[in-house]
Amino acid sequence: MLLIPVNIVLSKNKKNITLEYSEKSSILDAEFLRVNSPSAEVKGHSPDQKKLVYKKKNVMISGIELIGNYAIKISFDDGHDTGIYTWQYLNDLYQSHDSIWRAYISELRKKGMERE
Amino acid sequence: MSQIKDQVIDKLKSIHITLNGKKSNIIDEKFIDDVVIANKKVFLSIKADKSNIEKYNQLKVKVENELSKIDGLDKISVSLTSHNDNQLDKTQSNKSSRKGIDLVSNIIAIASGKGGVGKSTTSINLALAINNLGYKVGILDADIYGPSIPKLIGESKKPKVSDEGKILPIIKFNISIMSIGFLISEGTPMIWRGPMVISAINQMLNDVDWGDLDYLIVDMPPGTGDVQLTMAQRVPMSGAVIISTPQDLALIDAKKGLEMFKKVNVPIIGIIENMSTFICPHCNKETYIFGKEGAEFEAKKQNVDFLGDIPLEVVIRETSDNGNPILSSNPEASVSKKFLSIAEKIVSKVSVSSSTKNPNIIIE
Numbered sequence: 001m002l003l004i005p006v007n008i009v010l011s012k013n014k015k016n017i018t019l020e021y022s023e024k025s026s027i028l029d030a031e032f033l034r035v036n037s038p039s040a041e042v043k044g045h046s047p048d049q050k051k052l053v054y055k056k057k058n059v060m061i062s063g064i065e066l067i068g069n070y071a072i073k074i075s076f077d078d079g080h081d082t083g084i085y086t087w088q089y090l091n092d093l094y095q096s097h098d099s100i101w102r103a104y105i106s107e108l109r110k111k112g113m114e115r116e
Numbered sequence: 117m118s119q120i121k122d123q124v125i126d127k128l129k130s131i132h133i134t135l136n137g138k139k140s141n142i143i144d145e146k147f148i149d150d151v152v153i154a155n156k157k158v159f160l161s162i163k164a165d166k167s168n169i170e171k172y173n174q175l176k177v178k179v180e181n182e183l184s185k186i187d188g189l190d191k192i193s194v195s196l197t198s199h200n201d202n203q204l205d206k207t208q209s210n211k212s213s214r215k216g217i218d219l220v221s222n223i224i225a226i227a228s229g230k231g232g233v234g235k236s237t238t239s240i241n242l243a244l245a246i247n248n249l250g251y252k253v254g255i256l257d258a259d260i261y262g263p264s265i266p267k268l269i270g271e272s273k274k275p276k277v278s279d280e281g282k283i284l285p286i287i288k289f290n291i292s293i294m295s296i297g298f299l300i301s302e303g304t305p306m307i308w309r310g311p312m313v314i315s316a317i318n319q320m321l322n323d324v325d326w327g328d329l330d331y332l333i334v335d336m337p338p339g340t341g342d343v344q345l346t347m348a349q350r351v352p353m354s355g356a357v358i359i360s361t362p363q364d365l366a367l368i369d370a371k372k373g374l375e376m377f378k379k380v381n382v383p384i385i386g387i388i389e390n391m392s393t394f395i396c397p398h399c400n401k402e403t404y405i406f407g408k409e410g411a412e413f414e415a416k417k418q419n420v421d422f423l424g425d426i427p428l429e430v431v432i433r434e435t436s437d438n439g440n441p442i443l444s445s446n447p448e449a450s451v452s453k454k455f456l457s458i459a460e461k462i463v464s465k466v467s468v469s470s471s472t473k474n475p476n477i478i479i480e
Binding site for chain 1: 347348349350351352353379380381382473474475476477478479480
């Protein structure tokens with residue numbers, strides 16, 4: 001499985017994590033991870049239940065925990081700690097980072113919400 | 117403080133042994149695990165070989181005698197630890213701060229999609245077979261709703277609690293065993309919802325003093341539910357073995373089990389075909405009651421290893437019902453040899469595949 005990172009590094013300022021794979025590395029910031037949490041609290045149980053998470057520009061990561069062989073659980077300082085990010089999902093977030101982010105920003109605008 | 121340590125090391129160096137005809141001492145030959153000295157107390161352990169325990173007991177007495185000659189030591193505690201080479205590095209990494217299941221080197225799930233295919237019988241016999249190969253083995257009966265292990269080993273006594281408040285597993289046939297069945301009486305049904313089951317599983321993982329086992333065999337309940345998910349999330353499993361009968365109906369469910377383990381990135385060690393064939397004790401005619409070689413075919417199709425087949429034999433059923441598994445009551449029987457050959461395959465596959473490493477989490 002090439003998707004499994006070798007190291008997962010939480011930065012000193014708790015604002016991003018770096019996934020170091022054997023041949024590349026990717027950085028994902030806390031706000032991006034928080035608003036795209038795979039938790040049912042965010043995604044719901046079907047696409048129409050998806051919640052828009054906003055005002056998370058200053059969110060910080062308070063902890064990372066290994067889940068079995070397949071995922072990590074990321075805890076945030078706003079109390080959210082139910083998101084289990086699989087290796088596959090983390091890779092998807094990185095690969096499609098720009099399009100996911102653009103979609104998020106335009107949805108914020110549409111609903112009149114702010115990042116801060 | 118360090119002065120005392122030097123004295124201890126000097127004393128240990130003065131204990132000579134002869135190894136392969138060469139004279140040496142126990143420090144240079146790395147017989148001693150970490151030496152800890154605190155408050156005039158010295159703790160150390162001697163790495164012992166299980167097959168020659170008498171010799172190591174003598175060595176232990178010798179070490180105690182030598183160390184007692186040092187002035188200023190209140191207490192000398194020497195223990196024997198058994199080990200095998202491939203787990204040496206693991207047990208040495210800060211042993212004291214780890215607990216419960218963390219000292220176990222390899223956790224192997226025995227699973228099936230469907231009930232009644234012989235998971236528990238296979239689990240206990242595989243545990244015994246791996247123990248026969250010289251490894252320290254435990255078995256965790258994760259089937260909360262239908263624990264079968266107590267019956268299979270003929271044991272129903274309640275486990276004791278250690279001074280540290282840990283549950284001590286039942287030791288039988290040289291295996292550490294834990295089951296919810298030890299805690300409740302045989303006829304009591306567990307009428308529990310998911311969260312209760314999850315906390316029971318967590319307790320059997322965290323609060324049981326498993327010790328430094330080489331292998332922990334987990335007898336999974338059938339299906340793909342709460343227990344399976346909890347296990348997959350709570351512990352890094354080395355691999356899963358799927359049991360199936362050759363019957364199509366069982367194989368459909370076995371496939372679901374396979375897919376589940378793939379989803380949570382637990383390596384599939386392989387498939388065992390149970391109840392593969394029946395040899396009539398009267399006429400010696402072989403009958404494929406559930407069809408022929410179904411599991412082997414499915415293993416090929418799914419691109420996983422086929423570990424072997426276990427026939428339907430009345431002796432397996434009888435020994436199971438009597439609480440004395442075939443591997444213990446008749447290790448020379450032909451089915452026992454089949455279990456042993458499967459155990460060898462499992463052990464060799466796990467030692468290779470455990471190189472698939474989980475990431476290090478680094479907090480800057």
